[in-house]
Amino acid sequence: MSNLYEENQSFIIRAHHIADRIRRSTDIDGEIVADFPLTIQVNDNGYAVIFRYGSTVFFNLTPEEEKNLLEKISEYSSVKLEIPETEQQQFCIDKGRSEGIYNDTLSLKELSVEQIQLVAEILAKSVALAYYERLIAEAMTEVEPMATRLQQSGRSSGSNKVLLKRVGTTLAIQHKMLGRIEVKEKPELLWDRPDLERLYLRLEDEYELQERHSALEQKLDLITRTSETLLELMRYRSTHRVEWYITILIVIEIFLTLSELH
Numbered sequence: 001m002s003n004l005y006e007e008n009q010s011f012i013i014r015a016h017h018i019a020d021r022i023r024r025s026t027d028i029d030g031e032i033v034a035d036f037p038l039t040i041q042v043n044d045n046g047y048a049v050i051f052r053y054g055s056t057v058f059f060n061l062t063p064e065e066e067k068n069l070l071e072k073i074s075e076y077s078s079v080k081l082e083i084p085e086t087e088q089q090q091f092c093i094d095k096g097r098s099e100g101i102y103n104d105t106l107s108l109k110e111l112s113v114e115q116i117q118l119v120a121e122i123l124a125k126s127v128a129l130a131y132y133e134r135l136i137a138e139a140m141t142e143v144e145p146m147a148t149r150l151q152q153s154g155r156s157s158g159s160n161k162v163l164l165k166r167v168g169t170t171l172a173i174q175h176k177m178l179g180r181i182e183v184k185e186k187p188e189l190l191w192d193r194p195d196l197e198r199l200y201l202r203l204e205d206e207y208e209l210q211e212r213h214s215a216l217e218q219k220l221d222l223i224t225r226t227s228e229t230l231l232e233l234m235r236y237r238s239t240h241r242v243e244w245y246i247t248i249l250i251v252i253e254i255f256l257t258l259s260e261l262h
Contacts, residue, residue, distance in 0.1 A: 009092065010090065010091060010093075010105070011045075011059070011090075012060070012091070013057065013058070013106070013120075014088040015056070015058075015087045015088070015089075015120075015123035015126065016085070016127065017054055017055045017128045017131045018077060019054040019074070019079055019080045020078055021077065021078045022076055023052075023077070024038060028072055029042065029069075029072075030043075033047075033113050034113050034117060036188060036189075037052075037120065039116060046058070046060045046062075047061075048069055053124075053128060054128065055127055055128050056069075056073055056124070057119075057123050057124050059116055084131075085127050085130045085134065086127065087126060089106050091111075091119075092108075093107075093110065093111060094107045099199055099202065100202055114196060115199070117187070118199060119203065121187045121200070122203045122207055125183050125207075129209065129216065133212070140223065184213065187200065
């Protein structure tokens with residue numbers, strides 16, 4: 001498909017992670033120009049790409065157009081985020097330069113609908129990872145003091161409910177990262193356009209998607225193992241305490257029985 005933008009034209013690409021899931025809807029102003037991911041032409045030079053796992057990417061839209069679109073898309077979103085995650089990328093067309101990021105500006109020789117989808121894939125995954133990086137950082141600040149106390153005093157702290165919730169949260173994040181966002185999987189678009197694979201790999205490397213994903217997996221594993229260890233220690237202490245209670249009750253029963261015999 002032909003280039004949608006002129007030589008040296010520049011604009012802002014902005015990505016938002018706004019919800020746990022976005023349902024597909026055709027009730028959004030604009031013309032659908034591609035599916036998987038859903039790509040909508042909002043105006044002559046503005047596009048929106050919507051991903052089911054909660055991210056949306058806007059190309060060359062005004063702040064007012066973005067605001068209106070986000071409000072409309074949020075109507076079809078489940079579990080909306082209280083604090084959405086946002087990233088932006090300066091973009092320009094430069095046929096005389098090799099494709100990549102220079103001085104924080106993404107430079108491509110051309111930008112077709114397929115390339116819009118490809119760039120959107122990268123930014124959508126990046127902003128989703130940024131959201132989960134924030135969640136996991138918060139989880140680490142909760143778990144770290146518990147592990148520190150265990151190291152220093154040999155005793156665990158916290159409640160079963162808090163730790164179980166933390167384990168559940170980390171498992172949910174793992175499910176979403178692996179089952180929905182599929183950071184390690186290449187876009188289906190590349191099956192039809194293998195010529196774009198080099199660009200995808202270059203942008204994937206620029207945004208360090210694989211490295212960030214691996215780092216998140218390691219942190220999730222650490223949080224899960226720490227929480228499970230603390231839970232096991234708390235269960236052991238609880239079981240040990242119950243055994244003492246039973247022993248004391250038996251001693252009291254024996255004492256009362258001996259008292260009655262005398």
